[in-house]
Amino acid sequence: MSRMAGRGSGPKGAAGAGAPLLRLERVEVVRGGRTILEDITLEIRPGEILTIVGPNGAGKSTLVKVVVGAIMPDRGRVWRRPGLVIGYVPQRLALDPSMPLTARRFIALVAGAGEGEIAAMLARVGTPHVFDRQMTALSGGETQRVLLAAALLREPDLLVLDEPAQGLDQPGEAAFYRLLEACRREAGFAILMVSHDLHVVMSTSDRVICLNRHVCCTGTPAAVEAAPEYRALFGTGTGGALALYRHSHDHAHDVDGNCLPKKPSAVTDAERPADGGTTDAAD
């Protein structure tokens, strides 16, 4: 594990420096006699993108809930920087139909924002038309965008997203992550993200944590995908995760979903013009 702890000397090294926003120390969560998380120690630093990958039942959502404070660990410590503001985009929002709730009222409740700000942010995330709609009438993708708008309007130090692209189609997903990256560049918040989407993990993260109840391995995307622990979890198959990653560069989709042939590194370069450093392994 220690051999992977070092970071590449990419431009984001500076953003990741400084006092951490949040630190988990030897966190353990037990539910119904079953250990869901074991000996989790991790740190989130200002401005970095940390992604958690892992198979189903690995405790990814549980870990996210520990981070936002919704689950108290049975053992270990959670330290948050005093005054830390978290923006949380849950995996899904199960709304009871007995509560009438418009999108703008929902966002106002979460973020305490004014009408003008809410309308502007909804336009920014690409769903201006839902402003006055009932939350229960929104599609999965619209709900995700409203949740993101609410989280962003909290002006968070740390944005926590649990499988945020669920319910989005492929071009919608790409647009969602581009938007997320643009907002992060502007506001400079850190991101903790759960994803089962290896493509996304590899192309946008500073650090990856591979979770399977405990931290299997951690490090830069390049280090993690080369780690035997990671390959054991996701299978080596014909070349394993690396091949999957390369495959994603054989072509790309534009926002309309059309297939575009292109040279291998084009997607990465287009999406992350400022940092080639973390994606060297693909080239």
Place this chain on the structure above:
Amino acid sequence: MPLIDTLRAAFAEPFMQRALLAALAVAAMAGPLGSVVLWRRMAWFGDATAHAALLGVALAFLADLPAPLGILAAALVAALFLHVFSRRETGNDALLAVISHGGLGLGLLALVLSGGGRARIEGFLFGDILAVGWADAALAVGLAALVLATLALRWRGLVLSSLSADLAVASGVRPRRENALLLVMLALVVAVAIRITGALLVSALLVIPAAAARPLSRTPEAMARLAALIGMLAALVGLSGAWVLDAPAGPAIVTAALVLFLLAAPFGRRR
């Protein structure tokens, strides 16, 4: 207009004025609280605490204390019990049903065996709003002011924790604390509302006006306000009807609320 004259004469009576004042005050706080109860699927809560309150009446009689004190104490203990043992993810239904029906059976038995008198049972089961004194009415008004002010202050936290406990925590709200506050307010309202509708119908005042307001509302706040107004209208219409028909006031108020619910229901489908 003989009906108007009859009602004018009715509300000239001091006991009708006291009854109306108390009923309006209870309806004003029961509407918003009932809305929160619906959102959290806790509709059984009113019944559970009201039935447990009967046990409080018997205990107060045995201890030679005033009945309202016993009701309040029992309602608060029931609320505390629910707070400690409730887990939203497993649902409160079974626990509430046990407290509700267990409390009713035990309370009725204790009331009779303690010598509290069979005669008083009817008053506690069906309400005795026409016997409300000025002190009781003033208490109801004061409590309504307190509960409404508390709701206004803590509204964001209450609504957010009803929406999603996880999202509430991440937004700096403590759902367990909001839950405890809600249960205490509900216990207070139930303890006062028992005089009006009786233990059997107390949760009707919480749930029916809120359910009537649902199809007519687009935001949580609108639903809470409208539920208060519908409850107050039901109190006025119900009391008037009780006078005209010479019927018991509590059931008349609940029936008026039911009629308003049925009138509002069709609007839900059109939306």
